[in-house]
Amino acid sequence: xxxxxxxxxxxxxxxxxxxxxxxxxxxxxxxxxxxxxxxxxxxxxxxxxxxxxxxxxxxxxxxxxxxxxxxxxxxxxxxxxxxxxxxxxxxxxxxxxxxxxxxxxxxxxxxxxxxxxxxxxxxxxxxxxxxxxxxxxxxxxxxxxxxxxxxxxxxxxxxxxxxxxxxxxxxxxxx
Numbered sequence: 739x740x741x742x743x744x745x746x747x748x749x750x751x752x753x754x755x756x757x758x759x760x761x762x763x764x765x766x767x768x769x770x771x772x773x774x775x776x777x778x779x780x781x782x783x784x785x786x787x788x789x790x791x792x793x794x795x796x797x798x799x800x801x802x803x804x805x806x807x808x809x810x811x812x813x814x815x816x817x818x819x820x821x822x823x824x825x826x827x828x829x830x831x832x833x834x835x836x837x838x839x840x841x842x843x844x845x846x847x848x849x850x851x852x853x854x855x856x857x858x859x860x861x862x863x864x865x866x867x868x869x870x871x872x873x874x875x876x877x878x879x880x881x882x883x884x885x886x887x888x889x890x891x892x893x894x895x896x897x898x899x900x901x902x903x904x905x906x907x908x909x910x911x912x913x
Contacts, residue, residue, distance in 0.1 A: 741805070751796060751797055751885065752795070752796050752886050752887065752888065753794075753795040753796070753797075753883040753884060753885060753886065754757055754792065754793065754794055754795075754883060754884065754886035754887070755791050755792070755793040755794075755795075755878075755880055755882035755883035755884065756790070756791070756879055756882060756900065757790070757791045757830045757876075757878035757879040757882060758789070758790050758791075758875070759788065759791075759871050759872075759874050759875040759878065759899065760786050760787070760788055760871075760882045761787050761788060761789050761806070761807070761866075761867075761868055761871040761872075762783055762786045762787045762844075763787075763836060763844050763864055764847070764866065765780065765781060765782065765783070766779050766780070766781075766863075767779060767780060767845070767846055767858075767864060768780075768844065768845040768846050768855075768858020768859060769836060769842070769843070769844060769845055769858065770808065770809040770810075770839030770841070770843055770844060770845030770846075770847075770856055770857040770858070771809060771842065771843075771845075771856065778834060778856070778858070780844075780858065781868040782902055784842075785842075787807045787808070787843050787844060788807050789804060789805070789806050789807070789871055789872050789875045790804075790805045790875070791803065791804050791805070791875040791876050791878070791879040792879060793876070793882075793883055794879045795880075799832075800828070800832060800880075801832055801833075801834070801837070801866075802828065802832055802833045802876055802880075803834050804833065804834065804835050804836065804872060804875065804876065804880065805836050805837070805838065806835070806836070806837045806838070806872075806876050807837075807838050807840055807843055808837045808838070808843045808844070809837060809839060809840060809841060809843055809845070809856070809857065810837050810839070811835035811836060811837045811847065812847035812853075812857075812865070812868075812912040814847050814848070814849060814860075814865045814873070814892075815835075815847060815865055815868050815869055816835055818865055818866065818869040819833070819869055819872060819873070822869065822873050826873070826876060826877070826880075828876075833876075837840050841882065844864075845857025845858040846858055846861040846864040846865075847860070847861075847864065847868070850862060
């Protein structure tokens with residue numbers, strides 16, 4: 739995968755749109771992850787799987803951020819999406835794919851041996867369905883753009899940081 743340079747501009751107005759589309763595949767789809775999952779098929783849904791998309795547009799440049807509730811942003815899905823960009827008036831350099839890296843989401847997207855080992859048997863239909871949902875999410879985010887401003891804040895909450903192995907609260911020295 740080629741590294742993308744940051745998109746920059748000097749325009750002074752910003753439009754931002756957001757969308758959330760359910761991408762939960764049908765029961766019986768393989769799980770992705772490690773350990774006991776190894777592509778085993780799931781039988782019930784505890785939490786749905788989503789794609790969340792943000793569209794940023796300053797009047798000169800538009801950038802799309804796509805976040806998948808998946809182990810990774812699969813190469814097969816990324817390749818299928820690249821074929822859709824032109825029809826949406828986008829180039830691959832405008833779209834950033836990411837994943838939450840959950841080990842409790844669906845697989846079925848890996849064609850090669852390692853992909854099949856961690857994500858189960860490949861399903862072209864599942865890749866096409868996931869791609870279609872992401873395209874829908876991009877379209878909705880673009881349609882929902884509104885005037886916006888960017889800002890940031892800082893929150894100090896060390897009591898919320900725990901060691902996942904021991905459960906101990908992270909000890910942070912006062913600054």
